[in-house]
Amino acid sequence: MTGLAPPAVQLDVVVKSFGPVTAVDGLELSVPTGRILALLGPNGAGKTTTVEMCEGFTRPDSGTVRVLGLDPVTDAATLRPRIGVMLQGGGGYPGARAGETLQLIAAYARNPLDPEWLLHTLGLDEVRNTAYRRLSGGQQQRLALACALVGRPELVFLDEPTAGMDAQARHLVWDLIDSLRRDGVTVVLTTHTMEEAEQLADQLVIIDHGRQVAAGTPAELTRHGAEGQLRFSAPPQLDLSLLAAVLPEGYQPQETTPGTYLIEGEIDPQVMAAVTAWCARIGVLATDLRVDRRSLEDVFLELTGRELRG
């Protein structure tokens, strides 16, 4: 996938301002075909503006945007059947029923997905005859997602796909997005929840004030420079100098309260194996064994000095 295939989306030094506000400030982005990229950032970071330029709704002031190798504004007619767009806040016809809306959009597609299957997969069976304006916010969002996907697009833009959904609906949507990956669909989504980014994304780009502040896989971003902690419980007053001797250099096990042990540093599988092997050797059962890793939330705070609002 990283070979010669051209990226599904490519942004080169893209700038977009609204009056005095520079919403996107020299952004570079490359989304390989078949991958899921999450744009992560707080409110006002420039995520929606970036996605709107990819969708052809807004032109950049400078720089270039290429989507499936085409210009999203001048080649809009060619691109439209190949991409799926889910806008923030849905946007259905107020009086139209959920099922009819989806059928109508499917009717325009050359090779649509089965609308019934989509309604079922997204937990919308029971509201298929309900007018759009009577759906809950989360149901409107799921219908908007179904509308974005029913035409079997190669590339999908999802702007905060699970905003306002309860946990159950969110998991239905995550499962569906995951199945798009298996079908080779490229997905660009925006989110300001870390959990969603970690759950779905192959690649993450963290943006703040319209600029990229970090990029990588969720694992890369949380591992880089990470200080981890391994904790476990066992009988008190174990001779920790013996444990230190079997750990790689630089790890100092401590007994924080009687019977509670802590090892700080990068906790890799070797460290974990050394601890459990040592416990086995001295005939001790370590319980409540837990590894805490740096979260993406911590990464964001470190990079920007600000917290992400979920």
Ligand SMILES: Nc1ncnc2c1ncn2[C@@H]1O[C@H](COP(=O)(O)OP(=O)(O)OP(=O)(O)O)[C@@H](O)[C@H]1O
């Ligand atoms: N049409 C517009 N007119 C004026 N300012 C705008 C417009 N669209 C966006 N902005 C400004 O550009 C900046 C980036 O906004 P954008 O909506 O792209 O951020 P975002 O990361 O998607 O935020 P959110 O998570 O709140 O959706 C903000 O300061 C916003 O107020």
